[in-house]
Amino acid sequence: MATPATRRSPATEAWKLVGDLMATQRGWFLDVVREFELSPPQLFALRALEPGEATPMGDLAAHLHCDNSNVTGIVDRLERRGLVERRAATHDRRVKHLVLTDEGVAVRRRIETRLEAGPNPLAALDPADQRALRDLLRKAAAAQES
Amino acid sequence: MATPATRRSPATEAWKLVGDLMATQRGWFLDVVREFELSPPQLFALRALEPGEATPMGDLAAHLHCDNSNVTGIVDRLERRGLVERRAATHDRRVKHLVLTDEGVAVRRRIETRLEAGPNPLAALDPADQRALRDLLRKAAAAQES
DNA sequence: TATTGTTATACTCTATAACTATA
DNA sequence: TATAGTTATAGAGTATAACAATA
DSSP, rough: OOOOGGSSOOOHHHHHHHHHHHHHHHOOOOHHHTTTTOOOOHHHHHHHTTTTOEEEHHHHHHHHOOOHHHHHHHHHHHTTTTTTEEESSSSSSTOEEEEEHHHHHHHHHHHHHHTTTTGGGGGGGGGHHHHHHHHHHHHHHHHHHH | OOGGGGSSSSHHHHHHHHHHHHHHTTTHHHHHHTTTTTTTHHHHHHHHHOOOOOOOHHHHHHTTTTTTTHHHHHHHHHHHHHSSSEOOOEEEEOOOEEEHHHHHHHHHHHHHHHHHHSSSGGGGGGGHHHHHHHHHHHHHHHHHHO
16 A cells, blocks of 8 residues: 555655656657757757866766766767767867857757746746745755755 | 846746756666666556556557557567556457556555655755645646646 | 557667777 | 777667558
């Protein structure tokens, strides 16, 4: 028998509610991915690369929670589309740095805008509740980092 | 230039914080998936099938946001492992119903328990904040359904 | 004619192991 | 010896198109 909702801690139930909310938005998220003609890992990679920063391939692999060997192919495809470039690192010649091209930066920005403008299930709350929720989540995020 | 955090609505910032929280837990989630020797779609499929209920293949495809043809393979593998069974539907002989086996029900329950017991970034909040957060999310979920 | 599930096909993601060039 | 990235390989997910059985 599953734990009844009333037996779960508020944090556990809240976490489950967060998961449910995310699940309801998954279809929309996949639509955005296809709108940009990317795959989910490719879109995650673009979001992971900060404009103006140089990211080692291995760091991207860690961010994507996959093996280094996978990143080779993912970056190959982004590079072929002119969104990313590989550059030699100066301090260690084994390392290759990833840098967004100008178009990569532009596409990344359009993606961020698109995701932010999407259907937000929290917008259904009244303004006071929205602010209260935001503040609690900020607090949780801050506690998370420590 | 990106929208400054202060120019975003509280709901937008809250939604972004939710996404960030989920992202920090992705590695742990993938660990659980591998612990059960499943793939993410296979685990989502098990979670979608309610014990004692018969689910048409097409309904599962809609739930997973993929084409019907993909479900054939995903279900093949779950069936080969003895977690799911295909059954003929009575009212429409084109339809095949999916039913969890006894072992499928047991594995599904273990998965739910494991996911619920996992690291919960919201547990860092004090109890009063946890309850407040839970209540706000309940409200958002309720508003979502209408 | 339209729909459900399957098959065939091509592409992408994924992990593992072996390789290279560095360190 | 160890590490960063690549290549080779095999298995899995994904969409599209074509198909059989059924509606």
